[in-house]
Amino acid sequence: xxxxxxxxxxxxxxxxxxxxxxxxxxHALPPGRRFLFPSLPQLAEAFQVHGPxxxxxxxxxxxxxxxxxxxxxxxxxxxxxxxxSSTLVRQALYPYLMGLQMVxxxxxxxxxxxxxxxxxxxxxxxxxxxxxxxxxVNTTQGLLSVEQAHLxxxxxxxxxxxxxxxxxxxxxxxxxxxTGLRIAAILAPIGALTADYLVGSTSxxxxxxxxxxxxFSARNEIPGLYxxxxxxxxxxxxxxxxxxxxxxxxxxxWHDSYTPSDS
Amino acid sequence: xxxPPLIHCQALAKRFDPAGPAVLGPLDLAVAPGExxxxxxxxxxxxxxxxxxxSGLLAPTSGALTIAGRPPGTLDDxxxxxxxxxxxxxxxxxxxxxxxxxxxxxxxxxxxRRRDAALGLVRLTEKARxxxxxxxxxxxxxxxxxxxxxxxxxxxxxxEPFGALxxxxxxxxxxxxxxxxxxxxxxxxxxTHSVAEAVFLSxxxxxxxxxxxxxxxxxxxxxxxxxxQETRRAPDYLRLVAEVSARLxxxxxxxxxxx
Numbered sequence: 001x002x003x004x005x006x007x008x009x010x011x012x013x014x015x016x017x018x019x020x021x022x023x024x025x026x027h028a029l030p031p032g033r034r035f036l037f038p039s040l041p042q043l044a045e046a047f048q049v050h051g052p053x054x055x056x057x058x059x060x061x062x063x064x065x066x067x068x069x070x071x072x073x074x075x076x077x078x079x080x081x082x083x084x085s086s087t088l089v090r091q092a093l094y095p096y097l098m099g100l101q102m103v104x105x106x107x108x109x110x111x112x113x114x115x116x117x118x119x120x121x122x123x124x125x126x127x128x129x130x131x132x133x134x135x136x137v138n139t140t141q142g143l144l145s146v147e148q149a150h151l152x153x154x155x156x157x158x159x160x161x162x163x164x165x166x167x168x169x170x171x172x173x174x175x176x177x178x179t180g181l182r183i184a185a186i187l188a189p190i191g192a193l194t195a196d197y198l199v200g201s202t203s204x205x206x207x208x209x210x211x212x213x214x215x216f217s218a219r220n221e222i223p224g225l226y227x228x229x230x231x232x233x234x235x236x237x238x239x240x241x242x243x244x245x246x247x248x249x250x251x252x253x254w255h256d257s258y259t260p261s262d263s
Numbered sequence: 264x265x266x267p268p269l270i271h272c273q274a275l276a277k278r279f280d281p282a283g284p285a286v287l288g289p290l291d292l293a294v295a296p297g298e299x300x301x302x303x304x305x306x307x308x309x310x311x312x313x314x315x316x317x318s319g320l321l322a323p324t325s326g327a328l329t330i331a332g333r334p335p336g337t338l339d340d341x342x343x344x345x346x347x348x349x350x351x352x353x354x355x356x357x358x359x360x361x362x363x364x365x366x367x368x369x370x371x372x373x374x375x376r377r378r379d380a381a382l383g384l385v386r387l388t389e390k391a392r393x394x395x396x397x398x399x400x401x402x403x404x405x406x407x408x409x410x411x412x413x414x415x416x417x418x419x420x421x422x423e424p425f426g427a428l429x430x431x432x433x434x435x436x437x438x439x440x441x442x443x444x445x446x447x448x449x450x451x452x453x454x455t456h457s458v459a460e461a462v463f464l465s466x467x468x469x470x471x472x473x474x475x476x477x478x479x480x481x482x483x484x485x486x487x488x489x490x491x492q493e494t495r496r497a498p499d500y501l502r503l504v505a506e507v508s509a510r511l512x513x514x515x516x517x518x519x520x521x522x
Contacts, residue, residue, distance in 0.1 A: 152345065153349050
């Protein structure tokens with residue numbers, strides 16, 4: 001067997017075991033309760049029946065999570081630069097940032113509906129609120145975690161503050177920023193889905209996966225709910241893959257977390 | 264006529280704790296242009312502090328210090344080579360060598376000229392496109408040296424630059440440093456722990472004594488330049504190494520020499 005095939009084998013075997021386990025669990029339940037955990041064919045059928053609806057809803061949720069995620073990344077980058085600029089600023093602003101993360105979405109939701117109204121903008125705001133904190137904390141940490149020797153070098157070179165920030169602190173913070181992005185990428189689809197559930201538009205054709213789940217739940221469409229969960233996971237994986245790709249592009253040539261390719 | 268000193272310390276002193284003892288000085292020192300001065304001494308004798316004062320990274324507590332008649336930290340042609348290579352890992356070798364020029368807003372064409380010249384001096388032209396992690400420890404140190412040389416310095420401060428390298432690499436880099444010095448006239452202040460390295464490189468050796476840091480011995484090294492492998496076997500060289508070692512041992516604190 002070729003080594004390449006050998007490397008691909010374990011994940012494939014695991015995927016097979018996972019599917020077999022799923023199907024086994026369905027059959028292990030007493031017949032009266034099997035509806036709680038649909039079999040694989042039932043799940044496939046749900047995808048077939050609700051496919052177009054799920055796809056449309058997934059599109060809306062994907063856009064909202066991307067929007068909230070991108071907005072959070074942008075604002076976090078700017079806020080981190082501000083936070084890293086002085087201890088005083090940091091100490092003064094930190095409690096508010098934490099507060100932003102601590103206010104439960106379930107309380108923000110009705111306020112948002114009153115202010116912005118249900119729909120995509122509200123969903124994006126909630127997604128932003130959920131993903132912002134890990135981004136800003138990690139990036140700020142990165143901007144502050146610069147080696148003393150490098151700071152000495154820049155001081156010796158009589159660097160201006162902006163030069164130190166742009167040429168030293170910002171590149172040094174990139175790995176931390178991407179750690180934050182990875183966490184945010186996992187949170188964003190969950191956030192967008194939850195947000196859609198709470199503040200999404202219910203008018204036909206504009207709802208996301210949250211409203212879809214709400215409808216399935218109301219109609220007792222258990223396989224449909226499971227199908228929604230699978231789509232939500234797929235969105236998360238897609239976003240994480242994009243972020244991993246960007247991280248690779250930005251870091252693989254120099255950062256220790258990527259093994260040297262040619263040396 | 265005796266040229267005015269390039270580095271001039273008068274009653275220079277540094278204490279980190281205002282109430283505590285002085286780490287360094289008061290110390291008087293005059294370094295003439297073209298000298299290669301090595302600074303030896305036990306740990307805690309203020310060798311690195313002296314270098315940091317001259318570089319402007321630290322401010323003196325008292326006394327006067329001028330470099331080329333100017334206060335420290337105001338010179339464009341003073342370069343510092345740190346104990347570690349301190350390369351920026353996200354920049355290629357060529358960009359690392361240009362870093363300090365970039366900070367000084369030197370135009371791109373001039374940057375490129377000086378970068379190529381400096382990489383040529385340390386014989387790493389073929390590694391210009393590499394990232395620091397693709398280099399050996401010795402190569403990284405040479406890039407660090409090239410970054411300093413790209414400033415076309417008048418004063419070069421070296422703080423144990425070869426301390427982390429193996430002896431072979433260390434000897435090679437020492438010889439290279441002298442070869443570069445023959446082509447670029449700078450004045451060097453070189454902090455080291457190695458007596459052999461100090462004797463091989465320098466025209467003058469300062470031995471500092473601790474508590475507080477002060478100059479215990481100021482010795483001229485009268486070995487002819489250019490120096491090479493032959494120098495390391497010359498009787499005069501070996502005699503000087505023995506003499507400097509003995510003097511250095513005499514200023515080590517009692518507990519260290521007893522051990």
